[in-house]
Amino acid sequence: xxxxNTIKLNSYAIISEAIERGISAGYRHSHKHTNTPDxxxxxxxxxxxxxxxxxxxxxxxxxNA
Numbered sequence: 001x002x003x004x005n006t007i008k009l010n011s012y013a014i015i016s017e018a019i020e021r022g023i024s025a026g027y028r029h030s031h032k033h034t035n036t037p038d039x040x041x042x043x044x045x046x047x048x049x050x051x052x053x054x055x056x057x058x059x060x061x062x063x064n065a
Contacts, residue, residue, distance in 0.1 A: 018057055022050030 026046030030037045
């Protein structure tokens with residue numbers, strides 16, 4: 001007997017959740033050492049944490065060597 005199992009992932013929801021986690025983490029990190037970080041610091045931390053979260057669910061490059 002042949003059984004075919006398939007699943008579909010809601011990639012939009014998965015990526016959206018990772019971005020939301022990244023925004024929250026980045027905002028917290030930007031306020032870690034000061035209560036009044038400048039705008040560029042906040043943006044930098046949010047960007048970095050979004051990329052970190054996305055890297056947990058996306059394989060950016062495959063080494064085919």
